[in-house]
């Protein structure tokens with residue numbers, strides 16, 4: 268999931284390059300386009316991601332050994348130059364469609 272292992276690689280690229288494609292989050296479907304935020308500086312992107320991951324009670328979902336995203340991770344990811352479609356493929360491949368796991372069992 269976003270906040271867990273492998274989540275840094277995905278969420279950094281999500282904010283850097285945007286996202287296009289149908290996604291499901293906690294049982295609700297979305298099919299929009301998030302724009303790229305690559306015009307922001309590395310430290311700004313790291314800061315906004317860390318803010319989102321730790322505010323509004325989201326920290327309850329973080330692993331105990333959670334480490335904040337650091338600007339050098341953002342700098343390194345820029346070289347990938349992904350399209351929003353490639354970020355979507357990354358989400359599909361890496362099981363970022365995590366929300367199934369959070370849905371209560373019947």
Ligand code: HEM
Pocket residue numbers: 269281282286287288289290292297298299300301302304315316319358363
């Ligand atoms: C820079 C701050 C932002 C952060 C940290 C952020 C973060 C996120 C996250 C975590 C997701 C869910 C991705 C997933 O579940 O795999 C998402 C999706 C989305 N975001 Fe953002 N977002 C930001 C800014 C924006 C802005 C300003 C817009 C609108 C102009 C936007 C539009 C969207 C849309 C439409 C989706 C769903 C895309 C789809 O249906 O495929 N985001 N964003």
